């Protein structure tokens with residue numbers, strides 16, 4: 001399989017993908033070891049930039065795969081910041097662990113193997129500075145509902161594949177229509193929420209980036225969660 005480099009102008013200006021990322025991609029994708037469903041380079045850079053701007057003490061990622069997006073996020077963390085990344089496929093998780101060592105970020109990444117929703121339900125509300133959603137598409141509305149209360153005031157909620165409606169055939173277990181509908185539910189809910197300010201950002205498949213706006217002093221209640229997520 002081919003691993004496309006960052007193209008043309010972007011590559012000329014920002015430089016090529018660095019050697020560590022190249023190595024991680026090659027060892028993870030060669031021989032179809034893992035599917036090519038990680039973020040693209042533009043989204044990876046954007047995740048790193050958002051992390052650098054946000055300076056979160058804690059980031060949670062839903063969907064690790066072999067750790068490509070996680071490496072970008074981990075690279076952007078401030079001193080003492082930690083990333084918890086959630087993955088239910090033990091083989092992908094094992095490879096991600098190796099990749100975190102190769103990338104020199106293993107000291108700031110906690111990888112949890114299991115069902116993401118179960119873990120999110122146990123995270124302390126208001127403790128997460130950035131939540132990145134990039135796992136099973138049908139669960140995006142569930143991740144929004146579980147994830148919103150976890151965000152600290154001003155926390156960022158980032159969802160991958162926000163533009164890829166109906167085109168998930170390349171992901172295993174895909175049921176394109178239901179996945180597309182779930183993403184659309186997520187995007188509409190986030191867009192309507194008075195407690196989130198959102199913008200789409202360009203990458204191949206699109207990121208939807210949202211910032212939590214409500215009062216930090218107030219614990220989210222059932223009402224505020226429903227108002228924020230518009231998922232009932």
Ligand SMILES: C[S@@+](CC[C@H](N)C(=O)[O-])C[C@H]1O[C@@H](n2cnc3c(N)ncnc32)[C@H](O)[C@@H]1O
Nearest residue numbers: 038039063065068069087088115116134135136
């Ligand atoms: C699109 S890939 C993640 C790509 C990764 N964020 C990146 O860009 O490098 C989605 C991952 O979510 C995992 N996943 C799917 N459903 C899950 C669940 N319920 N809990 C945890 N992980 C899940 C899949 O095994 C897969 O590795």
